[in-house]
Structure formats: structure tokens, C-alpha cells
């Protein structure tokens with residue numbers, strides 16, 4: 001029975017490797033690439049530091065054990081939707097008892113890349129603390145108990161939450177959390193590294209109380225058992241080990257109970273909370289958007305921006321990038337120059353990049369437009385309108401904040417005019433590219449990094465590069481004018497404002513015309529490009 | 537251009553191949569106005585492909601499609617004004633609420649906003665979706681998705697309605713509502729063309745049926761004539777030729793495991 005589940009897991013791993021297309025394989029390779037350094041880094045940390053700095057040893061082990069435990073708790077939650085072997089309800093139809101399942105799932109959970117990396121990292125502790133003599137048995141036992149804590153704890157949490165995790169709202173939320181967590185993790189690493197540099201020996205004393213608190217957590221008990229066993233205090237080590245093992249047993253019991261509940265009780269019907277029908281148009285934009293097809297398309301795009309997790313993440317990330325720019329400017333000596341306000345143009349450009357595949361998000365749902373015989377020109381204008389609104393809002397916001405930081409208020413109108421020009425020009429290019437080289441984006445929101453297997457990943461990359469280059473070339477005259485204005489002759493900046501708007505407008509009209517002309521009569525072809533059959 | 541054609545739908549030599557696979561192998565069909573037409577056939581017969589080509593969603597390799605005398609592939613905008621579509625795989629803009637989706641569809645078709653609002657409200661009411669009008673379509677059940685898609689197809693009061701498996705995954709009460717609605721609709725002179733696997737329903741509802749098999753229309757005509765005294769299901773099985781494989785091979789199905 002357990003053997004079956006282990007081989008199921010292996011088969012899933014194998015199939016995941018074989019059947020996936022190259023972006024997924026790249027992602028897997030990247031995962032392994034990230035996992036291996038972490039594993040060996042952990043190994044070296046645990047193996048070397050205790051010998052070199054005995055005082056720091058206990059605290060270090062406590063922190064690492066806790067981090068591992070939390071990582072194991074968090075990470076599967078984030079990948080829940082993508083990993084079939086994590087969802088216990090998928091096994092509900094098999095004639096198994098929870099006890100059998102717990103045993104089998106535990107074994108299956110020990111198979112995989114992540115458990116392997118964890119074991120490698122924990123192996124460092126055996127090297128770091130192992131002694132000759134009977135203590136070594138306890139050292140190994142402590143490491144194994146810590147490993148079990150991670151696995152059983154993670155499974156128990158996952159099972160207990162599995163029902164909630166399968167709801168759409170939770171999955172949407174998780175996707176946003178993943179991205180924010182990734183960014184936050186990065187930030188925490190940087191800050192942590194800075195702090196670690198400053199950590200003096202004297203500060204270790206100050207951290208003692210923290211170590212004492214951590215020491216009473218189950219992971220702390222395992223850590224203390226490890227250190228005590230390594231230093232030959234066998235009796236306390238045994239007591240602490242027993243405590244940690246008890247925690248494993250409790251977690252196992254919780255897991256078993258949750259599993260029983262998930263497998264034997266019916267899924268409660270999803271409650272549908274109905275919001276007041278607000279109409280298609282966001283209230284704030286009712287005035288701004290035309291009440292026809294163009295407005296409808298723009299309103300739908302904006303609604304999606306607010307409601308689809310992928311798009312939410314996209315704009316959150318660009319907001320964070322803007323914020324990072326502000327922080328960078330504020331903290332860097334000599335960057336508080338007025339012209340830095342023009343940096344807000346990056347927002348306008350960023351906002352237009354999604355438009356290069358502006359039909360991709362519709363995917364097969366685009367049939368609605370084809371069946372309705374929607375006017376291609378109105379369709380494109382609506383999409384451009386939505387991009388323009390978001391682009392101008394973010395550009396304005398960033399320009400104002402940068403002006404507040406640098407005092408370059410005079411540059412705000414310049415930035416807005418140039419931003420409008422940049423947006424219009426980029427959208428013109430996008431209108432041509434997006435109708436000719438559309439590809440579906442995965443509608444399934446579960447995996448943020450999934451790329452639909454269109455078998456044309458390479459072509460897509462090339463097209464995007466070419467479009468990017470075209471936008472760059474078309475931007476050159478504006479860039480030249482701005483450089484002239486900043487370096488030699490300031491009035492050139494004033495001149496650049498109306499020129500940018502007119503130039504952008506002109507190029508947008510050209511792009512829109514070309515895009516419309518092709519799309520008229522080719523809507524079915526666009527639909528075919530957007531609805532890739534899954535098993536073709 | 538065949539002006540003054542009295543047929544709601546007329547199809548000549550319609551053909552479509554996907555690579556080497558011929559999905560629709562040259563179909564001729566004439567459906568009069570006010571007809572309730574049922575298209576049946578085994579899985580993979582080419583029903584969805586045919587409906588896609590007839591409604592202007594999938595470009596045919598060859599053939600002519602006239603809706604109400606308008607050539608679909610020459611004057612798509614005019615033709616699409618006259619038709620409503622419910623496709624088989626219900627990919628919708630599902631991050632909109634039901635009410636928003638209807639408004640969106642109406643505005644895409646260039647209808648006045650006020651008319652859209654009024655009709656959308658009525659349709660939601662009739663189809664029992666009024667309570668879910670403010671819920672995102674992504675949270676709808678399969679049957680609810682089908683109903684909201686049907687509402688979108690009816691919104692502009694098309695003369696010809698194409699429905700791909702409208703009754704699958706619909707509860708009996710809703711099915712009866714939809715049936716009544718469609719019957720009233722055809723009585724008013726509109727034409728409904730739908731595909732289904734529920735023979736009994738097709739037999740009861742349709743004036744005419746077409747049976748597709750391997751990309752060809754192997755029988756077509758008034759329901760009575762196609763049935764020729766048998767039930768439609770018997771006629772279907774006879775015409776398509778039930779494969780007898782499986783009956784003996786799966787003998788172990790009768791041996792219960794302990």
C-alpha cells in the first residue's frame with residue numbers, strides 16, 4: 001500500500017519531467033538549481049559554524065530548524081494547486097483507511113527533490129555536532145526527528161486546510177501571496193545579511209533570551225537535543241528528544257484526524273455571496289469611458305486588472321518597482337535631481353508591454369467577440385484605452401512622488417506629456433503585433449509561471465524582442481530631444497512635450513489602422529490562435 | 537448571393553479537415569424558418585465543427601453557408617447580427633459577474649445600453665439566475681454557466697439560434713424552462729438548431745433532425761420520416777451501426793471483487 005503511494009509519487013515526478021514542455025523543464029531545472037545551493041549552503045552552515053563559533057552554534061541551529069519547519073509549512077500551501085499528490089481528497093475514492101494513508105503518504109512525502117535537499121542540509125548538523133561515542137546516535141536521531149517534524153507538520157497543515165485551499169478565493173489569494181512573499185523573502189535576505197555583518201560577539205549575549213524562547217518550540221527541542229548530544233550531555237538530550245518526538249506524534253495525530261474528516265465528510269457546498277450588481281463600468285470611470293463597445297472592452301479589461309490574480313500580481317509588481325525606484329532615489333546621494341522625475345516614464349512603457357499580447361488573456365473566450373461580430377477597431381481602441389488609463393495613472397503617481405522627493409515639480413507636466421507619447425507609440429506597435437502574433441495565456445490561475453504549451457515559445461520570444469526593438473527605435477527621436485533638452489538646450493524639453501503627444505498619436509493611429517485592417521475578416525484566425533487545443 | 541432564399545440556414549458542400557483528419561466531409565443542408573432542428577451523432581462525428589463553421593467561428597476549407605440568405609463567410613457582420621451562439625466548451629469572460637457579462641455582450645453587439653439592461657434583467661429572471669447576477673461567473677456551476685451563455689445568445693433576439701449541447705448538465709427544472717422558452721421562440725418564427733445526445737428529447741422537441749456520422753450527414757429530414765416508426769434512438773443506433781465490441785470482452789465486469 002505505502003509502496004503504491006511511493007511509486008505513484010515517483011511516477012508523478014517522472015511524468016512531470018517527461019510530459020512537460022521546455023519552459024516547465026526550465027522551471028524545474030531552476031528549482032533544482034535553487035534547491036541545490038540551499039541544500040549545500042545549509043549543509044556547510046551547519047557543519048562548519050558550530051566548530052568555529054561554539055557560542056553561536058545553538059542559536060544558529062535553532063533558527064535554521066525553525067526556518068526549515070516554517071518553509072515546509074508554507075511552501076506546499078503555495079504549490080498546492082499544482083501538485084496532485086498533495087491533495088488528499090484525490091485519494092478519497094480509494095478504499096483506504098486513514099491509518100494506511102498516513103503511513104503511505106508519509107513515505108511518499110519523503111520522496112522528492114525538497115526532502116532530499118532538506119536531508120542534505122540536515123546532514124550538515126551530523127557533521128557539525130557528531131562526536132565519537134554514544135552521543136552520535138542521539139545526534140542522528142535528533143536530525144531525523146527534525147526531518148519528521150517538517151514533513152508531518154507540513155502534511156498536517158495542508159490536510160487541515162485542503163478544503164479551504166481548493167476554493168477559488170483562496171487560490172487567488174495564494175497566488176498574490178506567493179509573489180509578494182518571493183519579493184519579501186528577497187528583501188529579508190538582504191536585510192538579514194546586513195544585520196549579520198554587524199553582529200558582534202557582544203550582541204550574542206543580547207540574543208540569549210531569544211534563543212531561550214526558541215528552545216522551547218518543538219524545533220528548538222530538537223536543536224537543543226542535537227547540541228547537548230554533541231557535547232556529551234546525554235540525559236538532557238534524551239529528554240529533549242522525547243519532547244520533540246511527542247510533538248511529531250501530536251502532529252501526526254492531527255494529520256490523521258484531518259485526513260479522516262476530509263475523506264469521510266462531504267464537501268460543503270460553496271456558499272455564493274452575491275454582491276450588488278454594479279454594472280460593467282467601474283463607477284469612477286463611468287464618465288471617462290464611452291458607453292459603447294469601446295467603453296465596454298476597456299471596462300472589462302480594467303475589471304480583469306482588479307480581479308484576475310495574474311494581473312493583480314503584474315500591477316503590484318510594477319507598483320513595487322516604482323516604489324523601489326523612489327527608495328533608490330531617496331537613499332542615493334546626488335540622485336535628488338529634478339530631472340529624475342522623468343524616470344516615471346518607465347511606468348508608461350511598462351504598462352504598454354502587456355498590450356503586446358493584449359488578446360492573450362481572453363484566450364478561447366474571445367469567441368464572444370467573434371460571434372458578436374464585434375467591430376475590430378472598437379475592440380482595439382477599448383483595449384488601448386484601458387492600457388492608457390492604467391499607464392497614465394501609474395506614471396502620474398510616480399511622477400508626483402518623485403517630484404516630492406526631488407523637488408522637480410516643473411518636470412511633472414513634461415513627464416506626463418512624454419508619458420502619453422510613449423504610451424501611444426508603444427500601443428501602436430502593440431496593436432499590430434498583438435493581432436498577428438497572439439498566443440493564449442494560461443487561463444488557469446493556479447500556476448503563475450505556467451506557460452501554455454503552444455509549441456511556439458521560441459517564436460513568441462523572438463516576436464516580443466522584435467516588437468520591443470521596434471518600440472525602442474521609434475522612441476529614439478524623443479529620447480534624443482530629451483537628451484538635448486537636459487544637456488544643452490533646455491527649451492528643447494518644452495518643445496518635446498507637444499511633439500511627443502503628436503508623434504505618439506500619429507504612430508498610434510498608424511498602428512491601429514494596420515491592426516484593424518488585418519483583424520477585419522481575420523477574427524476566426526485570431527480565435528484559432530487563442531484557443532489551442534489541449535490534446536492536439 | 538442567393539437573394540430571397542426562404543431557408544433560415546442553407547449549407548452547400550461544407551468541408552473541414554484538421555491535418556489528415558477530415559472532421560466534416562462535405563455537408564449539404566437546408567433548414568426552413570421556424571424550424572426546431574436537432575443535430576445528433578456519436579462523439580467525434582463533427583457536430584461541433586459544423587456548428588463552428590456555420591456560425592462564423594471556424595473557417596471552413598470549402599463550402600457555402602447562407603443564413604437568412606446572407607453569406608456568412610462573405611458578410612460576417614451582417615450574418616452574425618442574425619444569429620446567436622452557444623458553443624460547446626463554455627469559455628467565458630468569467631471574471632465578470634453574470635449581469636456584467638450580459639451587458640458586455642450587448643455592447644459588443646452595438647445594442648443601446650438601456651435595452652441591454654432591461655433585457656438582461658428579464659433573461660436573468662427567467663433563467664433563474666437573478667440571485668447570482670452579482671456573482672462572478674468563475675464561481676458559477678456548470679449548468680449556471682450554460683444558462684448565462686444561453687442568455688448571452690438570446691440577448692439580441694436573433695432569428696437563428698445555434699446551441700451546442702444546451703441540455704447537458706442542466707437540472708430538470710431549468711431544462712423545462714429552457715425548453716418552454718425555445719418552443720415559444722420558434723413559434724414566433726425563429727429557428728433553433730441544436731446538437732444533443734439526448735435522443736428522447738430531440739425526438740420530442742424537433743420538427744427535423746439530422747444524423748451525423750464520420751463527418752457526413754447520413755440522414756436528414758422531418759423527424760417522423762427519419763424515425764420511420766422506430767424511436768429516434770433505435771433509428772440512430774441502426775443508422776450509425778452500434779459496435780458490438782465490448783459486450784463479451786468486458787465479461788469480468790460481472791465478477792464482483794470481494
Ligand SMILES: Nc1ncnc2c1ncn2[C@@H]1O[C@H](COP(=O)(O)OP(=O)(O)OP(=O)(O)O)[C@@H](O)[C@H]1O
Pocket residue numbers: 533536554557558559577578579580581582583584585586624
Ligand atoms: N481543432 C481541432 N484540431 C484537430 N482535430 C479536431 C479539432 N477540432 C475537432 N477535431 C476533430 O474533429 C472531429 C470532430 O470533432 P467535433 O468536436 O466536431 O465532434 P462532435 O460531433 O462535436 O463530438 P461530441 O459529441 O463529442 O461533442 C473529431 O475527431 C475531433 O478530434
Ligand SMILES: [Mg+2]
Pocket residue numbers: 583584585624700
Ligand atoms: Mg461537440
